[in-house]
Amino acid sequence: MKKTALPLLTLSLLTLASGAALANYPxxxxxxxxxxxxxxxxxxxxxxxxxxxxxxxxxxxxxxxxxxxxxxxxxxxxxxxxxxxxxxxxxxxxxxxxxxxxxxxxxxxxxxxxxxxxxxxVPMTLIAKPSMPANSYAELAKWLDANKGKVNLGNAGLGSASHLCGLLYQSTIKIDMTTVPYKGTGPAMTDLLGGQIDLMCDQTTNTTSQIEGGKVKAYAVTSSKRLTAPALAKLPTLDEMGLKGFSVNxxxxxxxxxxxxxxxxxxxxxxxxxxxxxxxxxxxxxxxxxxxxxxxxxxxxxxxxxxxxxxxxxxxxxxxxxxxxx
Incomplete structure (x- = not known):
């Protein structure tokens, strides 16, 4: 009995200590x-x-x-x-x-x-370089159709939110674009602002300030309803623009x-x-x-x-x- 008392006591103390640590977390x-x-x-x-x-x-x-x-x-x-x-x-x-x-x-x-x-x-926004000639989504759709095979669509890298949105957008409108992956949202946005790429579909958390400042052209949001944020409230949903059921959050x-x-x-x-x-x-x-x-x-x-x-x-x-x- 004496040989087992110490291990049992040690185990009990460890159990109590563990319970106290959990109770005091964090x-x-x-x-x-x-x-x-x-x-x-x-x-x-x-x-x-x-x-x-x-x-x-x-x-x-x-x-x-x-x-x-x-x-x-x-x-x-x-x-x-x-x-x-x-x-x-x-x-x-x-x-x-x-x-x-x-x-x-x-x-x-x-x-x-x-x-x-x-x-x-977080919904996405479809945005374009500042020099894009289209001023509405309807005009953008016509521009995309007229420039098949020439459009560059940027994203923040494989698996990024912008990559996923771009994949779904291309498959929905049935127009293939040249996908340009970057190592992060920052470099992709920099090249969009500079006109090195044509389009990007990215999160509102990253695009709102650019839209608000008039640094990019914005055409639509990917939510099922229009958004209420001041910089985004006037943008239609892609569903409204004829892409029925299109939704990316x-x-x-x-x-x-x-x-x-x-x-x-x-x-x-x-x-x-x-x-x-x-x-x-x-x-x-x-x-x-x-x-x-x-x-x-x-x-x-x-x-x-x-x-x-x-x-x-x-x-x-x-x-x-x-x-x-x-």
Whole structure:
């Protein structure tokens, strides 16, 4: 009996210590990994959320940008991180499209993460270089038809939001364009402003300021309804312009490594819901054309079901385009 008492006591103390650590979570800064470069649209969402999340979670929030390979490097880092609640992932629609784009991913989207909730949905805008002669979507459609085989469509890289929107747009209007991938949204926007590329379909979080400043020509939004942000309110939807059913929303969600303790997940989920109700967060996001999620997808289980449905939606479109990364 004496030989077993010490191990049993040690085990009990460890259990108590572990329980206390969970009860006191968080006791140090929480890292949110953004799998893209600083200054991009997903980074903007993350930094706005971090500010809203800091108070209800009771911790300092640190944004860590881990770009590369269409977001898969950052996602891999979180999938392999310690499941203790101190390393989270904020990712966009790439969570659902990467399985079709990348053949050698080091994680499984539906198996290697705990799903915490969907944050927002960000529509896209169809924009063009400032020297584009078309001044309306109807004129743009005629210009595209007259310039088949000559149009350059930029994007922020394989698997980016602008890449996905461009794929769907081309397949819908049945006009092939020369796709020009860049290493990020910034370089793509720079070349669009300079007239090196003709068109781009990108998130409102990245295009609103350019549209507001009159630096690009804007033709339509990809949401099902017109947007209310002042710089975007006059833009029609592509559905209105005859592309019935056309809808692309680049959503963002939050994830933890698989195996994160349930009490930690519950604290994170509760803090996330408070953050999503924050008035300042709403104001900042709505100014960029983003819509805060308020339906049941803010819950982990429904968030996961939604991502699975998006995998099923985008997989066939990507495979039909034959654009893969090894």
């Amino acid at each position: 006791e140090k800064p929480v890292n949110i990994v953004v799998p893209f470069s600083a200054g991009g649209p997903t980074d903007k969402v993350a930094r706005d959320l971090a500010e809203a999340l800091r108070k209800p979670l009771g911790a300092t929030i640190v944004i860590e940008n881990v770009g590369g390979a269409g977001g898969t490097l950052g996602a891999t880092k979180v999938a392999k991180a310690a499941p203790d609640g101190y390393t989270l992932l904020l990712h966009h629609i790439g969570m659902a499209t990467s399985p079709a784009l990348y053949r050698n991913m080091q994680y499984k989207t539906l198996d290697d993460f705990e799903y915490l909730g969907l944050i927002n949905e 680049i959503w963002h969600g939050v994830y933890a490594p698989k195996g994160t303790p349930k009490p930690v997940l519950e604290k994170l989920a509760a803090a996330l819901k408070v953050a999503l109700a924050d008035a300042d967060f709403h104001k900042r996001q709505e100014a960029l054309g983003a819509v805060i999620v308020t339906d049941n997808r803010v819950n982990g289980a429904e968030h996961k079901k939604f991502v699975e449905s998006e995998i099923n939606k985008w997989g066939p479109i990507i495979k039909a385009a034959g654009q893969y990364a090894d």
